[in-house]
Amino acid sequence: MTSQAAPLTTGPVKVVGTGLLGTSIALGLRTAGVAVQLSDASPSALALARDLGAGEPEGPDSAEPALVVVATPPDVAGDVVLDALRRHPDAVVTDVASVKAVIAAEVTAAADGAQRARYVGSHPMAGRERSGAAAADADLFAGRPWVIAADDAAAPATTAAVRAVALDLGALPVTLAPQEHDDAVAVVSHVPQLAASLVAARLVDAPEGALSLAGQGLRDVTRIAASDPRLWAAILVGNAGPVAAELRLLREDLDGLITGLESAAAEGPLAPGSVGALSRVMTAGNTGVDRIPGKHGGAPRRYATVQVLVPDEPGELGRLFGEVGHIGVNIEDLTLEHSAGARVGIAHLAVVPSSAATLEHELTNRGWRVVAE
């Protein structure tokens, strides 16, 4: 994931804030062969990052950094960026906070033009339930989008320097204006996060018998609701405007669903308007899902799914995928489905439609029980 040859990044790079993101960036840059200086308000956090091999603590003898990466909590990122721009008059400065417009505004308000030209915000889209340097990983960003929140105030050389870091860490640079970024994460990340929590919150008072009927759909919808509330409260408050705007639109659709269902409950399925809102929202949902890009960022594509019953015994899954490998069909995506109490799982293998028949045939010949999608 990290670059094999010479790094694209010009060092030394100073990383301010040695939590999960800062330490992971430092580790990745070190792996790529870039000199890294570390800075953190907490001596113990700093020592842990150093001991993990993330770099050397910044000291009086440290060389002047060519790039400063601010990886502090979002609420102080703006001030730390401004401090870095003043202390390192030749360095490019970026931050990796999950919200971009507010910080860009803070920097623009307090920096002179030359300083502002050396700053561009960024946001590596690397989700993680855990936090702290102990959870850091040089490969955290491999294959993940990394937003460069470029605007007219940032010099092209500034944007190029941050882009180089993303590439050295194996990430996929995506250029969006700060507000575009904030609006985007509201719809693709923050609203889904809250929706998962809203659905999971309905389970708190549900009877045991109801939970015993839980299927894969419920598990998928609520999986990210297990995330850290404190972490997310900070992220969401930092993007409060765009998230509230999206939630208001969602509530309009929800009100339509409730009204339709209430009329159906009161007057029966033939009540006027009882089905209209349901059909409209679910049809829009079909359209929305189709817009989510598939692999390689290409146009969304429909894969054929081959479902295979897998006995719940050690090695059975290995045997299945070993044979899929022999068959030579590439699995584009997969999920393993367990129902409560099941002694078998159902592996959902997504393949290009042209390969589905072959895979079904070959697996059946090898004694696997293939069930229709």
Add this chain to the structure above:
Amino acid sequence: MTSQAAPLTTGPVKVVGTGLLGTSIALGLRTAGVAVQLSDASPSALALARDLGAGEPEGPDSAEPALVVVATPPDVAGDVVLDALRRHPDAVVTDVASVKAVIAAEVTAAADGAQRARYVGSHPMAGRERSGAAAADADLFAGRPWVIAADDAAAPATTAAVRAVALDLGALPVTLAPQEHDDAVAVVSHVPQLAASLVAARLVDAPEGALSLAGQGLRDVTRIAASDPRLWAAILVGNAGPVAAELRLLREDLDGLITGLESAAAEGPLAPGSVGALSRVMTAGNTGVDRIPGKHGGAPRRYATVQVLVPDEPGELGRLFGEVGHIGVNIEDLTLEHSAGARVGIAHLAVVPSSAATLEHELTNRGWRVVAE
């Protein structure tokens, strides 16, 4: 999945309605060695089910059925059940519609006590995007919950006969009163379905750049939003009361989120009440997710997740799982994560915590790049 030895079900079984569920039940019972009679208003649908090996069309010479399974659309199920109770005075009658209280009430209102004692509703929890006999499968119910909507009006022998069918088809019988069932599916199935659609509907007008940031969380939350709107509109209208009640509770939480975010947007993160609702809903979401049962219907358990980078080349996934099989660690659950544009995928392997270190160690020794969760 189907029973090896003698079937528990006493036949012949008459299946009324040869769509996906009816034909799958018929195929499963035939596989288990039970005689099956088929009935459908559509001669072509009936012929297709017969040609698939689901049984013989009911005729003048057909033996009197011991059990009648009504697998018609929900809106006519009540009438078909009543007709079956009258035409087959010794048969147990069940239906497999996804809503239970309405049908039970219809039968209770029109049947005499002896007839009512021979009826109990049921609901095999076997989701499927496709419909029709062509998508039928004898293993459709393997390892899936099958609700027996037992009430005082149904004779114990009636409930036992339907339970036998569920067991012969490899399903997991769950006994719930009709209204308990309808309330349960509202919270574990119908509300999650609508929430997925509400989130996916927000993507319809989102810019391309926003979609390029889509990650696994969005994919998980919206996956079931790809389901058939017509099918679901019918299901949801049939359970309108309980679903509307749950959605009103969800809307209360949503209103709290919007109010909190709006105050944060207007007055900043320190605005009173800006974070309270966010924390409360997300903490409740944590609690709700913890209540979803794990495998084997046991108490919810947390698995350790080992994340492995998988080069996107044919056979790589096969090689990974082949080696996991050799290592001998059982994979409890797994997902494959692709970011847009990624040339690698990340396989999330869920294992019992005690096996995680071994698996990480062994995979790393074999040259796989294991990334921390």
